[in-house]
Amino acid sequence: MRTPPPAAAAMPTAKPQRPASVQAPAAAAGQGAAGLTQPAWSGEIRGLRDELHALRQWVQSTVSSGAQAAGPVSSPMAERLQELGFSPSCAQALAVPGAKLPDALGAYLQRLDMPADPVAADGVYALVGPTGVGKTTTIAKLAARLVLRHGTSAVALITTDTYRIGGVEQLKIYGRILGVPVAVARDAKELEQHLQEFSDRRFVLIDTIGLSPRDARLAEQMQWLQGFGSRITRLLLINAGMGLGFYDELWKMYQHLPVAACILTKLDETPVFGAALQWLVEQRLALCFYTDGQRVPEDLHVPTLAKIVELLHDDTTAYHASPPAGHEPARANPGF
Template sequence: MNVKKFTAASSREALRKVREALGPDAVILSNRPVDGVVEILALDNDDVASLAAPAPESDMAQPQPRLSQLDAAERDAPAFVNRRGSAPAVAPEQVFARRAAQAEPDFAPEPEFAVRRPAAAAAPAFDMAAMSRMMQDAMAQAKESAAAEMSGMMSEIRAMRGMMESQLAELSWGGTQQREPHKAVVLREMLAAGFSASLSRYLIDKLPADKDAAESMRWIKTVLARNLTTMSDEESLLDRGGVFALVGPTGVGKTTTTAKLAARCVLRHGAEKLALITTDAYRIGGHEQLRIYGKILGVMVHSVKDEADLRIALKELKNKHTVLIDTIGMSQRDQMVTEQVAMLAGAGADVKRLLCLNATSTNETLNEVVRAYQGSGLYGCIMTKLDEAASIGNVLDVMIRNKLNLHYISNGQRVPEDLHLADRAMLVDRAFRSRRDAGSQFEDADLPMMMANTGNLNNDHTLRGVYFG
């Protein structure tokens, strides 16, 4: 066995010398830095083969499958020199383990001189990994495709269901209209008053069969008034006191309504028992308007900007019997509505929110307002601009379906005269009386088409709480 030593300034140069002297199949025994140079001990491949020849009578002498030179060397080499140059008897499988342990990381052989592995041994592992990845990608793509197809199928089914429900509703109402013509009269009156088609259809379906048109209208008004929740006792509200915040969109009349409520509290308990807070620091003249009302009533008005200021103000005013908060108005589609609701909920006091609903707004707009300002729950609502509304069935419809407690109605700008307790029977009668002549604008041929848009009323959760007494 002829072990040769090669030294050079770098590993690359030393390995090049090994390759030139012993060929590409040389066996590297050690690789280490010595005195600023790299020292490599190597052995010719022929010497390894001669040392690995087994005794004739041993099992190893029997014919074996053909292996590459490197595999034969790794399996059969009996002994190699160690890093100090001596040649102890070492088992073949320990040679390469010792060689790997002795190799220094900073002077590891370059990739182009790495020990060659038979391609046949590495190929199966690489192919299996690639095949596994391909299978995973195919399964993921199949799942995405199936989910997309399922989503499209469900959308088509829902669309078909909606079309069928609409057509069935139209056919059903067409038959009802012929059998019970008085229901068509009641439906036209409810639609003209501003009530939604779904609520109108729901109540008409519950109409007793033995009533004519006049009796049916009286029954409808009774049911509507019974489902309209109002505050019947103002004394309990004013005597109980607390912290109340008036919320709602811009221009709904919050500041004027706040002044009206403040005047009522002053008349009952005195100015020293009331405090006013405004959060309207954006609208030009917004807080000045409330300050003028406060000056007239002899009540101090506090201005706050955020939740921290509101906490401090409410803590300082905890000895007041009643605190009224006039909030900044913003569109129901403004993201700041959620922040305002959170500010009032986290103010450190039980702030009761009263939602101001504009009677001149449409049914769809009012529903958006309620959903935006609902939060964890509204204490009640106040109907404003009653004197400007051509019909009020729209706002009554929203109150009934959202189970809102109506505290007051505002019908003008005078403070405090134009603020009244809600009378359920009066409001329902006002809804039909104000648009009685408009009932003729709906023809009998139009009613089935309008009823087709109501769909399946059993799925409308806002109608489940309607009761008939």
């Protein structure tokens, strides 16, 4: 008989091997307890997280430094001063803790030169300024003031505003009412002739053209006035309700004349004229008159520190709560 083969259980079997890629890495450095390697994109996640953290720190630092540079939060007085037209930096400087608004305004405006008796010296005065600022009406007010003081024989008027429709006629009407002569100058030669003609007059007032700063005719007339040198005193008229940027641009046109002093016009049309006063202080320009209406000569005034402070302080409520048209309270004429 043949001997049977060994049983299958007795035969040696090979132990299966685990793939290297899934062998337990517990002993490997930096491996987790789960025994699995980190995904390949996990490093990108950590990098992105670090970048976001750094960006957040940078934003926080920038916002913090910006707040420090901006300075302290505005006080109620500083906000009030900005409402009056003063720049934020100027308002912050004027808002002294514990001081009242009139006191702060008074301390600042002491730096503004306001002659007690402007246009007192004999001479030739030219009123210059942009269109619409009120030169013709203001020259009539000034002429009336001088006539009341010195008589009709002391005053003469010249206009170079031959471009505006009705400009010459308007000044001639004022001249007839005041009893003073009015001449028209179309160029520098005619202006010289009229100055010679009125050489016996104590005060000669020149009404100049008002045009856009970009108009070539305005530049031409500026050359006329510059050519007369110190023979003519130039008074620059500025609208009270404009901003610092407007005055800076305007000054580029007129600073070469040069300008002796300024007249602030149209105070009746705005309660906010702190910017004009700040600009005058910064440019060291004198304020010789201000106007607040169309009446001749009542609405031309010599400024004083107390009066300007009063106008600024009171107008914050007076103009914002103005009565209906036709019901305005009567104002006393200041006289001369």
